[in-house]
Amino acid sequence: MSELVFEPAVRQLEMLQAREISVTELAEAHVAQIERLNPKLNVFADFDAERMRSQARAMDAAPVDARGTLHGLPVTVKSSIASAGYKCEIGSLNHKGEIPHEDAVVVARLRAAGALILGTTNCPEFLMAYETDNLLHGQTRNPWDMERTPGGSSGGESAAIAAGMSAAGLGSDSGGSVRVPAHFTGICSLKPTPGRIPGRGHLPPCVGPFSTLGAIGPMARTMADVELMFRTLSGQDDADPASAPVALRDLSLDELRGHRIGFFEDDGRTPVTAETRASVRKAAAALRDAGFCVEPFRPSTLESLRKLWWTFFVQCGAMFYEPEVRGGRGRLSPIFREFLAIAERTGPLTATELLNAWAEMDLLRSKTLEEMREYPVLLCPVASLPAWRHGEREWTIEGQKVEYLDAVRFTQWFNTLGAPAAVVPVGRSPEALPIGVQIVARPFEDEVALGIAAVVDRAFGYRAPGMAAGA
Numbered sequence: 001m002s003e004l005v006f007e008p009a010v011r012q013l014e015m016l017q018a019r020e021i022s023v024t025e026l027a028e029a030h031v032a033q034i035e036r037l038n039p040k041l042n043v044f045a046d047f048d049a050e051r052m053r054s055q056a057r058a059m060d061a062a063p064v065d066a067r068g069t070l071h072g073l074p075v076t077v078k079s080s081i082a083s084a085g086y087k088c089e090i091g092s093l094n095h096k097g098e099i100p101h102e103d104a105v106v107v108a109r110l111r112a113a114g115a116l117i118l119g120t121t122n123c124p125e126f127l128m129a130y131e132t133d134n135l136l137h138g139q140t141r142n143p144w145d146m147e148r149t150p151g152g153s154s155g156g157e158s159a160a161i162a163a164g165m166s167a168a169g170l171g172s173d174s175g176g177s178v179r180v181p182a183h184f185t186g187i188c189s190l191k192p193t194p195g196r197i198p199g200r201g202h203l204p205p206c207v208g209p210f211s212t213l214g215a216i217g218p219m220a221r222t223m224a225d226v227e228l229m230f231r232t233l234s235g236q237d238d239a240d241p242a243s244a245p246v247a248l249r250d251l252s253l254d255e256l257r258g259h260r261i262g263f264f265e266d267d268g269r270t271p272v273t274a275e276t277r278a279s280v281r282k283a284a285a286a287l288r289d290a291g292f293c294v295e296p297f298r299p300s301t302l303e304s305l306r307k308l309w310w311t312f313f314v315q316c317g318a319m320f321y322e323p324e325v326r327g328g329r330g331r332l333s334p335i336f337r338e339f340l341a342i343a344e345r346t347g348p349l350t351a352t353e354l355l356n357a358w359a360e361m362d363l364l365r366s367k368t369l370e371e372m373r374e375y376p377v378l379l380c381p382v383a384s385l386p387a388w389r390h391g392e393r394e395w396t397i398e399g400q401k402v403e404y405l406d407a408v409r410f411t412q413w414f415n416t417l418g419a420p421a422a423v424v425p426v427g428r429s430p431e432a433l434p435i436g437v438q439i440v441a442r443p444f445e446d447e448v449a450l451g452i453a454a455v456v457d458r459a460f461g462y463r464a465p466g467m468a469a470g471a
Contacts, residue, residue, distance in 0.1 A: 104201020176411025186434030262297025
C-alpha cells in the first residue's frame with residue numbers, strides 16, 4: 001500500500017473506477033504516509049484523519065452514477081484558498097483559527113468532481129516569500145533534504161505532493177509560487193492564465209494588479225495529472241471579472257508541433273548553475289527528438305517585465321497589507337518582516353507612479369506578445385539554482401553574486417505577462433536535488449503549455465525522494 005501513494009493521480013483514479021481499491025483504502029494509505037512524514041516535514045496547516053476517513057466512507061457508499069471525475073482522489077489545498085470547514089489562516093497569527101464558511105469557486109469544483117480533501121497546507125505569512133515558514137505553524141521542510149526549503153508560497157503543497165502525502169492539489173502564484181516549489185521538490189505545476197481557473201475565494205483576493213499577476217494553479221507529480229486538474233477545474237466564473245469564457249481545446253501532437261519554441265538558459269543578467277543550463281538543453285533536445293522546432297530566442301522585454309513585477313508585487317503588495325499590519329509588527333513572522341523591509345527600501349508608490357506603471361504594463365505585454373509571434377512558446381529555467389537551505393539569501397553562481405529575489409526572476413516575468421507557464425522536473429544538482437524547466441505559452445494558450453510540458457515530462461519525469469519512499 002505504501003507504493004500506492006506514489007502512483008499518478010490518473011492511475012489512482014483508474015484503480016478506484018475499476019474497484020481495484022476503495023476510497024477508504026486509498027485514504028488509509030495516505031493517512032499512513034502523512035502520519036509517518038508530516039512530523040518531519042510539517043506540510044499541513046489543517047489535517048484531521050478521522051474527518052477524512054468519514055468522508056472516504058461516504059464516498060464509497062455513493063451511487064456510481066453520482067460519482068464525478070475526481071471521485072475519491074486524495075487532494076490538498078493551500079491554506080490561502082478558502083475551503084469551508086478547514087483552517088485557512090494564510091500563515092498569520094492575525095488569522096489564527098479562521099475557518100471559512102464558503103468554498104472558493106475552485107474548491108467547490110473540486111468537491112463537485114468528487115475529490116477527497118485531505119486538508120490545507122502551510123504557506124509563508126501572507127504568501128510573500130519563496131520559503132514556507134511562519135510563527136503560526138512553523139517551517140516546512142523539503143523531502144529531498146530537510147535542511148532545505150520546499151519553496152514558497154505553495155511550499156506545503158509541493159512538499160505534500162512530492163512526498164506522496166497527496167495525489168495532487170492547488171496552489172497559487174503571483175510571482176512563481178506554484179512554479180518555484182515544483183522546481184524545488186521535483187513535481188509538476190501550472191500557473192494558468194489568470195481566470196482560466198477561477199480565482200474568486202483566494203485569500204487575500206486577487207484584485208487590482210494581482211488580477212493579472214495572480215492565479216490559482218494545479219500541482220501534481222505528472223503533467224497528465226496537472227492537465228486532469230486543469231480540465232476538471234477550469235471554466236468561466238461569471239462573477240469573476242478576470243475569468244473569460246474560453247472553451248477547453250484538445251490539441252493533437254501534430255498541432256502542438258506547429259508551435260515554434262524559443263529557448264534560453266539565462267536572461268543575460270543573472271547567471272544560473274551549470275546543471276540548470278544542462279536541464280534546459282536536455283529539455284530542448286527531447287522536444288527536438290519529438291519533432292518540435294526548438295531554436296535560441298529570448299524576448300528583449302524580460303528586464304522591463306521584471307521591474308514592473310517588482311512595482312506591483314513588492315511595492316503594491318506592501319501597500320495592500322499596510323492597514324492590516326499597522327501597529328502589530330510584533331506579531332509578524334520574520335519572513336514577512338523581511339518582505340516589508342525589502343519593500344520599504346523602495347518606498348511606497350505615488351498615485352502617478354501607479355497609474356504610469358499600470359499603463360506601461362499593457363504596453364509592455366503587447367510588445368512582448370509581438371516578439372513571441374515567431375516563437376509562441378518559451379523554454380527556460382525556473383530559478384538560478386535548486387532548493388536552497390533555510391534562510392539562505394545570497395549565492396555565488398558563475399563567479400557572480402546572486403541575491404534572493406533575483407534568483408527567482410525567471411518566474412516573475414510571466415506573472416507580469418499574464419501568461420500560462422508549466423514546470424516539469426528534468427535534471428539533478430550535484431547534491432541530487434531536482435531541477436525543473438519552465439514551458440511558457442501566450443495568454444489563454446494554456447493547453448499548448450500543458451501539451452508541450454507533457455512531452456518533456458514523458459522524457460524525464462517524477463522520482464520519489466528517498467525519505468518519502470522509505471529509503
